[in-house]
Amino acid sequence: MRRGSAWEEAGEVRRGLTVGVLGVMEVAVDGRPVPLTTGKLRTLLVVLAMSASATVSMKRLAEAVWSDAQPRYSRRCLQIYAARLREALGREWIETRQDGLLLRAAPDAVDALRFERTLDRAAAERGSPRERELIQQALELWRGQPFEGVSSRWLEEIQAPRLTERHLTALERRAELDILAGRASDTVPELSEQVTRHPLRESLCLRLLVALDRCGRQAEALRWYGRIRAAIARELGVEPNRDLRRAHADLLAGRPLDPPGAPATGQGRWGHRPGQYGLNRSNLFGRPSR
16 A cells, blocks of 8 residues: 655645655645656656755756757757646746746755755754654655656666665664664564665664664574675675674674664764665565565
8 A cells, every 4th residue: 555645644734836756756736636647747847846946957957857868959848848837736836047947846845855854954963862753754754766657867866876875874873773772673674674675785784683683583683694695795796894794793602782873984883885875776685676
């Protein structure tokens, strides 16, 4: 069963234009869904939404809407698409500027921008009781893979990996806070699911091993380590990083794993390899991606 939008689930009807891209694309005006069936219209709106209230140049729009060969009169085509969006949404939402187009929507009306702004607020509250609450609010906006049903190489190769990285980092931080608070068992189901989806992300894998250890499930943690090690060796041709190997040795020796702490830069106790997002598209553990 598909989840409703975060605003629907919270019982909140947002006035004006709202755009949801953290999952299947959702567009509404004053709570009324607006169907956009033309692929180029959907792509144009999403690109504008990712810079809501700021002008996006015609050059950037053309690059995002047409990933390969652009039409000869791309500016004119974009103006036609903008006119069609005005017809669908209302004329007040799309503004033509001399150098581009602007979506007249508040950043918080776009779930991806709201997600990032909420995580920024959580980072400013690091170590306070408010931090976890803000992380939770951000994660509740995530309904699936970013930009589902929208075709754009720019979105797929630049925006989607960036948002996914922030999502995984937020999941890891929430897991750290829950383990520290004595709620390790609460983290295991989601960590297990995410490690299955992203077995190359060693920082995520490490948190799963620690959570299982804290729950007294050392044998299960050892089995997970074996699967993770096999995936890393098969895909990257290397051994797991030092922290995962140390956790494995501690599990074998019956020593409790170190408690989670603040993530370090580089390859620290809770870090992943520099430049290694660990995003898994090949579904190494055999479960279908959602």
